[in-house]
Amino acid sequence: MIPSLGLVVACLVVFDPILHVSSAFQIDNGIYALLGISLLVIVPTVIVGYTLTALNTFILKFFEGYVFLHRFPFMRWGYARKANKLIEQREVLRNEIELLAQKKKRSREEQLTLDALKTTYYSVVTIYDQSYPPPNAEIMPTKFGNILKASEAYAGTRYGIDSVQFWPRLWHVIPSNYQQTIENARNELSFLVNMSALSVLFYLFCIAAIISSAPPVGFSDWNGFLANSLRYIFAGALAFVSSQFFNRAALFSVGDFGMMIRSAYDLFRLDLLEQFRVKQPKDSNEEFQVWKNLGELIILGQEALDFDPLKYKIKKQQQ
Numbered sequence: 001m002i003p004s005l006g007l008v009v010a011c012l013v014v015f016d017p018i019l020h021v022s023s024a025f026q027i028d029n030g031i032y033a034l035l036g037i038s039l040l041v042i043v044p045t046v047i048v049g050y051t052l053t054a055l056n057t058f059i060l061k062f063f064e065g066y067v068f069l070h071r072f073p074f075m076r077w078g079y080a081r082k083a084n085k086l087i088e089q090r091e092v093l094r095n096e097i098e099l100l101a102q103k104k105k106r107s108r109e110e111q112l113t114l115d116a117l118k119t120t121y122y123s124v125v126t127i128y129d130q131s132y133p134p135p136n137a138e139i140m141p142t143k144f145g146n147i148l149k150a151s152e153a154y155a156g157t158r159y160g161i162d163s164v165q166f167w168p169r170l171w172h173v174i175p176s177n178y179q180q181t182i183e184n185a186r187n188e189l190s191f192l193v194n195m196s197a198l199s200v201l202f203y204l205f206c207i208a209a210i211i212s213s214a215p216p217v218g219f220s221d222w223n224g225f226l227a228n229s230l231r232y233i234f235a236g237a238l239a240f241v242s243s244q245f246f247n248r249a250a251l252f253s254v255g256d257f258g259m260m261i262r263s264a265y266d267l268f269r270l271d272l273l274e275q276f277r278v279k280q281p282k283d284s285n286e287e288f289q290v291w292k293n294l295g296e297l298i299i300l301g302q303e304a305l306d307f308d309p310l311k312y313k314i315k316k317q318q319q
Contacts, residue, residue: 001046002191003049003052003191003194003195003198004044004045004052004198005041007048007201007202008048009041012040014206014232015205015209017228017231018209018212021037021040052194052198056194059193059197060189063142063193063250064140064148064149065140065141069141069142070141075141075142076138076139076140076141079132079139079140079146080139082132083131083135083139083146086124086128087128089124090121090128093117093120093121096117097114097117097121100113100114100117101114129154131143132146132150133150133153134153134157137153143251144250144251144254147251147254147255151257151259151262152164152258154262154265155262155265158265159269159287159288160287160288160289160290160291161265161291163265165295165298165299166295166298169272170264170265170269172275173268173272173274175268178264178267178268182257182260182264185257185260188256189250189257192249192250195246196243196246199240199246200239200243202236202239203236203239203240203243206232206233206235206239209229209232213228213229269291273290277312277313278290278294278310278311279310279311279312279313293308293309293310294310297310
């Protein structure tokens with residue numbers, strides 16, 4: 001409700017010359033003026049607030065680039081170039097490390113060079129892993145979308161888990177205190193995204209107000225136009241700066257939210273296997289295969305092309 005309240009109040013204050021809201025504060029209207037202005041603030045706030053809540057997933061998908069923005073391929077090109085540059089840098093470093101590591105005897109300088117190369121390699125790999133999805137996945141048209149998609153791909157590259165399919169199931173085995181931590185991170189992200197979206201909306205309102213204040217064709221009262229639209233220009237500039245600020249803050253928040261998703265799979269994935277009554281794997285290779293088979297069963301069912309039988313735990317009967 002806070003972002004919607006901010007939008008409503010800002011519109012009532014800035015666009016008063018158009019909406020004539022201040023006329024409701026006439027002294028002779030008394031208590032009715034206060035009641036009217038209260039309703040004028042509360043009703044739009046509730047409507048906008050519930051609309052944001054209902055459209056929360058849609059708004060997040062828009063910021064990710066799944067809605068509308070995916071129609072503009074050029075928006076992916078810059079991120080694709082950066083991702084490919086990191087991949088090339090990673091492969092060059094890997095080759096250099098392998099060449100030095102193959103030497104049975106290394107000088108002190110070569111050992112220092114090898115250590116420095118490994119440090120740089122880990123840094124490059126970490127940056128790519130946090131910022132972009134795997135090379136076989138499609139690059140998103142926004143930085144926000146790439147960070148979130150990289151987090152969604154984490155469970156698949158580490159454990160063979162399809163995070164989109166298994167997340168609703170994993171949620172039910174996550175302890176309530178950890179669930180609350182994830183909810184808090186999600187609420188923070190939603191707040192920043194909503195503030196950014198409403199800032200852009202208010203910016204568009206200001207542009208419309210500036211255009212409506214322009215003198216008719218054939219008249220040249222540009223001094224009056226500037227005087228009337230100065231408040232809209234200032235408010236629009238502030239809204240634009242605010243949208244950039246909240247968008248940048250949302251990038252940090254989505255990184256934290258993505259880390260919570262990654263951690264949830266690290267900590268509770270084996271608990272989910274317990275709920276499926278699937279035999280616990282002996283090592284990471286076996287675990288990867290177990291999740292792959294379970295994913296084939298859940299996603300494809302009888303249409304699976306490559307499926308190995310799952311081994312279930314047999315519940316011992318009490319004597």
